[in-house]
Structures are given as structure tokens and as C-alpha cells.
Amino acid sequence: MNIIACVKQVPDTEAQIKVKADGSGIDDSQIKWVMNPYDEFGVEEALKLKEKNGGDVTIISVGPARAMETIRTALAMGADKGIHISDPALDNADAFVTASALAAAIKGIPYDIIFCGQRAIDDDSGQVGAMLAELLGLPQLTIVTKLDFAGSSVKVIRPIEGAQLSIETSLPCVVTAQKGLNEPRYASLPGIMKAKKKPVDVKNAAALGVATDVKAKVAKFAPPPARAAGKIICGDDAAQKAQELARCLREEAKVI
Amino acid sequence: MAKGIMIVAEQRDGALRKVSFELASTARKLADQTGDEVSAILLGSGIEGLAAELGKFGVDKVFVGDNAALEPYITEAHAQVTAKIIKDNDPAIVLFGASVQGKDLSARVAAKLAGGLATDCTDVKIDGGKFVAIRPMYAGKCFGEIIFNTAPAMASLRPNVFPAVENAKAGAVTKVDVAVDAQKSKVLEVQKDTSGKVDLTEANIIVSGGRGMKGPDEYKILEELADVLKGTVGASRAAVDAGWRPQKDQVGQTGKVVSPNLYIACGISGAIQHLAGMSSSKCIVAINKDAEAPIFAKADFGVVDDLFKVVPELTVACKKLLA
Ligand SMILES: Cc1cc2nc3c(=O)[nH]c(=O)nc-3n(C[C@@H](O)[C@H](O)[C@H](O)COP(=O)(O)OP(=O)(O)OC[C@H]3O[C@@H](n4cnc5c(N)ncnc54)[C@H](O)[C@@H]3O)c2cc1C
Numbered sequence: 131m132n133i134i135a136c137v138k139q140v141p142d143t144e145a146q147i148k149v150k151a152d153g154s155g156i157d158d159s160q161i162k163w164v165m166n167p168y169d170e171f172g173v174e175e176a177l178k179l180k181e182k183n184g185g186d187v188t189i190i191s192v193g194p195a196r197a198m199e200t201i202r203t204a205l206a207m208g209a210d211k212g213i214h215i216s217d218p219a220l221d222n223a224d225a226f227v228t229a230s231a232l233a234a235a236i237k238g239i240p241y242d243i244i245f246c247g248q249r250a251i252d253d254d255s256g257q258v259g260a261m262l263a264e265l266l267g268l269p270q271l272t273i274v275t276k277l278d279f280a281g282s283s284v285k286v287i288r289p290i291e292g293a294q295l296s297i298e299t300s301l302p303c304v305v306t307a308q309k310g311l312n313e314p315r316y317a318s319l320p321g322i323m324k325a326k327k328k329p330v331d332v333k334n335a336a337a338l339g340v341a342t343d344v345k346a347k348v349a350k351f352a353p354p355p356a357r358a359a360g361k362i363i364c365g366d367d368a369a370q371k372a373q374e375l376a377r378c379l380r381e382e383a384k385v386i
Numbered sequence: 387m388a389k390g391i392m393i394v395a396e397q398r399d400g401a402l403r404k405v406s407f408e409l410a411s412t413a414r415k416l417a418d419q420t421g422d423e424v425s426a427i428l429l430g431s432g433i434e435g436l437a438a439e440l441g442k443f444g445v446d447k448v449f450v451g452d453n454a455a456l457e458p459y460i461t462e463a464h465a466q467v468t469a470k471i472i473k474d475n476d477p478a479i480v481l482f483g484a485s486v487q488g489k490d491l492s493a494r495v496a497a498k499l500a501g502g503l504a505t506d507c508t509d510v511k512i513d514g515g516k517f518v519a520i521r522p523m524y525a526g527k528c529f530g531e532i533i534f535n536t537a538p539a540m541a542s543l544r545p546n547v548f549p550a551v552e553n554a555k556a557g558a559v560t561k562v563d564v565a566v567d568a569q570k571s572k573v574l575e576v577q578k579d580t581s582g583k584v585d586l587t588e589a590n591i592i593v594s595g596g597r598g599m600k601g602p603d604e605y606k607i608l609e610e611l612a613d614v615l616k617g618t619v620g621a622s623r624a625a626v627d628a629g630w631r632p633q634k635d636q637v638g639q640t641g642k643v644v645s646p647n648l649y650i651a652c653g654i655s656g657a658i659q660h661l662a663g664m665s666s667s668k669c670i671v672a673i674n675k676d677a678e679a680p681i682f683a684k685a686d687f688g689v690v691d692d693l694f695k696v697v698p699e700l701t702v703a704c705k706k707l708l709a
């Protein structure tokens with residue numbers, strides 16, 4: 131089967147995010163870049179499907195030159211080939227433009243199932259998977275924690291507020307991965323060596339015929355609002371502290 | 387010209403979800419500034435009666451799509467009908483809930499309309515006549531002000547952040563004709579959580595435990611406190627990865643993003659990835675024996691002590707206060 135996994139390069143979760151003084155963006159000079167954690171689940175699921183059913187896994191990423199490292203990481207995990215959509219015109223892409231670029235690249239190749247992460251942990255918008263599904267005219271299964279492949283269809287589990295849904299969908303479809311789906315493997319040393327020789331096709335927006343005008347724009351970035359300094363509850367013992375805390379929650383914060 | 391504010395209401399099993407009222411109230415507030423009308427989209431089967439409830443929270447007009455094919459929720463069917471109602475009525479602003487369903491639906495609808503969407507917003511405003519959405523980015527390490535180049539401007543609102551305020555309007559029903567294509571997806575089973583607890587994303591009070599809980603059985607003391615406060619128990623990733631709590635309880639960057647009125651963190655150090663999931667809580671309490679734990683920097687109230695001593699005493703004290 132032909133499996134596609136979309137991966138985004140994002141700042142490491144530990145990264146300090148500094149807003150530029152003029153609010154025009156993020157100072158990314160000190161950032162360590164990694165594969166979006168949710169995309170690791172997508173790549174892992176793609177590899178598991180391939181191992182069980184044969185076929186190949188194509189990795190696609192939209193991003194600047196450094197995004198190639200993330201594609202190589204996925205290839206080192208065991209994927210077969212990559213497509214890197216790299217174009218300065220896409221530097222300020224929104225979710226729709228990103229999804230359009232992915233859709234344009236995917237239209238040219240065969241696929242049975244496409245994996246995305248349920249959201250990218252930098253912009254946190256969680257839109258690209260669903261948009262990609264719409265642009266390709268495919269059903270979508272978002273926030274998936276379990277997937278069973280049954281030839282021409284898949285059965286998945288999707289947790290929603292206070293319940294779990296079991297859904298069946300015919301292939302091809304788009305699945306967005308949630309933590310719990312699997313335990314992503316690490317790239318092995320031989321895997322890393324092999325990855326260097328795997329083919330990666332580099333494309334630009336014009337070659338794909340993608341319009342790059344954004345629909346929504348971050349007009350201004352700001353640091354989070356400062357929180358007023360908290361109060362440390364004093365007391366002789368745990369019981370006194372607990373009573374004082376309960377009083378504060380009721381009388382000062384008025385939350386109980 | 388695009389005009390008016392439209393909300394996409396969410397119902398399940400014939401009852402409106404709380405976020406629907408938050409959407410209605412927020413839309414009403416904006417509409418009162420611009421002198422516009424608030425309309426709502428309500429889809430499902432046998433749900434016409436819910437329109438009046440939306441009216442109570444400030445909705446003037448409800449587009450009701452009543453069709454067996456719209457129950458239970460299937461993304462593609464709801465997206466098809468929702469996008470059509472939006473196109474036919476040309477609102478300037480469309481608000482969704484940033485619930486699991488709302489996020490799933492809004493992105494698909496935005497792609498159908500080739501429009502801009504801001505996800506999981508914590509504030510919205512009209513600035514110089516234009517709609518602006520404010521949302522946390524980079525796990526809440528910064529905030530972005532989103533503006534829109536296309537109409538309608540679309541945003542999904544984080545549940546539990548915007549107040550729901552009664553403000554009675556007509557809630558007049560307009561039935562819409564809903565032709566739905568044959569679907570490729572089918573819901574086979576809905577397995578309901580039988581704990582009787584509100585989901586973390588909708589809870590007003592969360593009592594959360596981390597590695598400091600030492601093991602799964604010790605969560606009993608958190609459950610007792612949560613019972614007294616009518617809250618829900620959450621967990622850090624350390625506790626989930628240790629197998630002490632189910633994945634659905636995880637709060638944080640790779641778990642749920644929550645905004646309760648009160649978040650009580652017990653034996654949680656306050657790693658940046660955990661803070662990402664709970665820093666929009668209105669009041670944060672930290673109970674930790676290490677005075678240097680980073681969670682105290684985010685806490686409104688901190689108790690430096692052994693949680694196994696403090697939590698049971700807190701349960702007793704709260705019981706007394708609430709009696
Ligand atoms: C300097 C800078 C400026 C920006 N300016 C704007 C702006 O003006 N307006 C705006 O809306 N956004 C802007 N963005 C963010 C934009 O480029 C986002 O990447 C885009 O909106 C996708 O949304 P997301 O990352 O939240 O993806 P999500 O929808 O959260 O991602 C879900 C999944 O989709 C897939 N995916 C997402 N992005 C990619 C990708 N690039 N390649 C491959 N797969 C992917 C992954 O599988 C991912 O897990 C800016 C980003 C940067 C770095």
C-alpha cells in the first residue's frame with residue numbers, strides 16, 4: 131500500500147519562545163528544531179502499516195531548508211522517500227496555503243492513506259489534516275488513538291469529550307494522529323546512514339501551482355499576560371494550611 | 387456585503403453542549419457593538435426544540451437542519467451543510483467551539499470556503515470595525531492577534547473561557563433544506579464514559595496529580611477531593627506514562643488544554659509542557675513539597691508541604707465550608 135505521512139518541523143517543546151520587540155514574530159535564532167511530536171505518531175503508524183501489509187511510505191514537509199532534517203529523521207525511522215516543499219513564498223503560509231501545497235504535491239502520487247499530526251505544537255491550529263482531506267475530497271478521521279486496517283477500509287477510535295467513538299471509513303482517507311496511537315521508534319544508527327541515500331524530491335510553490343496568498347494572518351505577537359504573584363499559604367501544620375487554603379479559595383478567589 | 391455573526395452550535399444526543407451557549411453569548415456581545423444580528427446553525431435529527439434555548443442566550447435566528455443523516459455527527463455531512471448555510475447567508479463572522487467536534491468541523495468548512503480560521507481563541511474583539519481573534523500559540527508561550535483577509539472571518543473559541551450569559555432574543559427557527567451526500571464514514575459505536583464526571587475540557591474544577599502521587603491507588607485522595615468540589619481528576623504525563631491514569635486524563639502540550647475556574651496541581655512539578663495545558667485556568671493552586679518547583683511561579687495559591695497530609699485535610703476543610 132502507498133502511505134503518506136506529513137511532517138512539520140517545530141521548536142523543541144522545551145524551547146524558550148521570545149517575541150521580537152516589534153511584535154512582528156518570534157526570535158527563532160536560539161531554537162532547537164524537532165519533528166512535531168504528533169507527526170512522530172503518524173510516521174510510526176505509517177511504518178507499522180507498511181511492515182504488515184507491504185508498500186512504501188512517503189514523507190512530505192512544507193518548510194524552509196532546515197525542514198530537510200526532519201524529513202531525514204523520518205527516513206531514518208524507516209520511511210522510503212521524501213518530498214520537500216521549500217519556497218520563501220511559503221514562509222508566511224497559513225494552514226490553508228500549507229494544506230494547498232501538500233494537496234498539490236500529493237495529487238501527483240498514488241496513496242491509500244495519509245497521516246498528519248492532530249496539531250502542530252508551534253501554531254497549535256490543528257487545521258491542516260482536515261483541510262487536506264477537503265482539498266483532496268477524502269474522508270477525515272481526526273484525533274485518532276487506535277487504527278485497524280482491513281483491506282479497503284480502516285476502523286479507528288476517536289476520543290471525544292466524555293466518550294469514545296469507533297468509526298469505519300473507506301480508503302483513501304486522512305488520519306490525524308493523537309498521543310496513544312503508538313510508541314514512536316527511534317531512528318537506529320544504520321537507519322540514519324541509509325536515510326542519507328534515500329531520495330528526496332525538492333519542489334517549489336510555482337512548480338506545484340499553489341497560490342500563496344494567506345486568508346488569515348498573525349498581525350501581532352505578544353508575550354503571555356503576566357500573572358500576579360501568587361500567595362504561599364502559611365500555617366503550623368498541614369491541617370492549618372489546608373483550612374487557610376480552603377478559606378482563600380472561597381473568600382478571596384471565590385472559586386468554590 | 388458579508389454581514390452578521392453566525393455561530394455553529396453543537397449538540398449531542400439532543401442536548402446543546404455548554405460551549406454553544408458560550409458562543410451565543412460571545413456573538414451577542416460582539417453584535418451589540420456592531421448593531422448586527424446573531425444567527426446560529428443547528429444540525430441533527432429531531433433537534434428543532436433546542437432553538438429556543440439558543441434564543442435565551444442571545445441568538446436572533448436559528449437555521450435548523452433536521453435530517454437523520456446528520457445524527458450522529460459525521461464530519462463530511464455536517465461540513466457540507468454548514469458550508470452551504472454559511473455561503474447562502476454570507477455572515478461577516480462565524481464562530482465555532484474549539485471542542486473535538488468543533489475543531490474537526492471548522493477546519494473542513496474553512497477549506498470548503500477557502501477562508502481563514504483562527505483555532506482555540508481565548509479572546510475576540512472588534513477593532514476599528516474589524517474582527518480580531520486572539521489565540522495562544524507555541525503552547526501559550528506567546529499570543530497571536532489574528533486578522534482576516536477574506537470573509538467570513540472564522541474562529542473557534544476555547545471551551546470554558548468565554549462566559550455564557552442569558553440575554554433573551556427571538557431564536558426564530560428557519561428550516562433549511564439539507565441534502566446530504568452518501569457518506570464514506572460510519573459511526574459503529576459510541577462508548578460513553580460512565581464515571582459521571584464532566585470531561586476535563588468542560589470541568590469547572592480540576593484536581594490533578596503527577597508523579598508525586600507515587601502510584602495509581604493514591605489517586606483516591608484526589609478523587610475524594612474532586613467529589614466534594616464536584617470536579618474532575620486530571621494527571622500529568624508522568625502519571626499517564628506510568629500507567630496510573632488513562633490517556634484521556636493527561637493535561638498538557640500532548641494532552642488536553644483545559645481552562646477551569648480552579649486547577650489544583652498536586653505533586654506536579656510544573657514542566658513547561660504541563661503548563662502549556664493549564665495556564666489559562668482562572669485560579670491555580672499548587673501543592674508540592676519542593677518550594678523550588680516551577681509550578682509555584684504560575685500558582686495563585688501555593689502550599690509547600692506533603693500532599694498526602696494536605697489533600698485529605700483540604701477535603702475535610704472544603705466539606706465543612708460547602709456544607
Ligand atoms: C515566520 C512564520 C510566520 C507565520 N505567519 C503566519 C501568518 O501570517 N498567518 C498564519 O495563519 N500562519 C502563519 N504561520 C504559521 C503557518 O505557517 C502554519 O504552519 C500553518 O498555519 C499550519 O498550521 P499549523 O502549523 O498550526 O498546523 P496544524 O494544522 O496544527 O498541523 C497539523 C498537522 O498538519 C501537518 N502539517 C502542518 N504544517 C505542515 C507543514 N508545513 N508541512 C507538512 N505537514 C504539515 C502535520 O502533520 C501536522 O501535525 C507562520 C509561521 C511562521 C514560522
Ligand SMILES: Cc1cc2nc3c(=O)[nH]c(=O)nc-3n(C[C@H](O)[C@H](O)[C@H](O)COP(=O)(O)OP(=O)(O)OC[C@H]3O[C@@H](n4cnc5c(N)ncnc54)[C@H](O)[C@@H]3O)c2cc1C
Nearest residue numbers: 596597598622623624638639640641653654655660675693
Ligand atoms: C514532547 C513532550 C511532550 C510532553 N507533554 C506533556 C504533557 O502534555 N503533559 C505533561 O504533564 N507533561 C508533558 N511532558 C512531560 C514533562 O516534561 C514532565 O516530564 C512531566 O510533566 C512531569 O510530570 P510531573 O510533574 O508529574 O513529575 P515530576 O516532574 O517528577 O514532578 C513531581 C513533583 O511531585 C513533587 N512531590 C513528590 N512527592 C510529593 C509529596 N509527597 N507531596 C508533595 N509533592 C510531592 C515533587 O517535588 C515534584 O515537584 C512532555 C514532555 C515532552 C518531551
